[in-house]
Amino acid sequence: MYKKGDVVLVRSLAGGAIPHMHVRLCKKVTQKPKKYGEFNDKGYVAWESVLIYKKEIDILKNEWSVPYEYPDKVEIFVFEEDIIKKVKK
Numbered sequence: 001m002y003k004k005g006d007v008v009l010v011r012s013l014a015g016g017a018i019p020h021m022h023v024r025l026c027k028k029v030t031q032k033p034k035k036y037g038e039f040n041d042k043g044y045v046a047w048e049s050v051l052i053y054k055k056e057i058d059i060l061k062n063e064w065s066v067p068y069e070y071p072d073k074v075e076i077f078v079f080e081e082d083i084i085k086k087v088k089k
Contacts, residue, residue: 008087
């Protein structure tokens with residue numbers, strides 16, 4: 001559904017209080033389900049991504065103490081289930 005280079009709106013794993021952010025998808029990561037004894041791992045699909053808007057990075061840094069620095073330290077790992085929608089260009 002999504003491909004490398006898409007800009008998407010994502011929600012935070014940390015909860016609904018943190019605002020949604022725009023990211024650019026860079027590399028898809030797929031983990032197949034595994035079975036560990038009596039425990040089952042569902043597997044996942046996720047993306048190595050980068051935050052793209054300085055204003056959103058500043059909000060995360062100043063209001064939530066998340067250590068991002070524009071433009072160098074903006075990498076983020078996003079599970080596909082946390083993607084809200086693809087942003088039209």
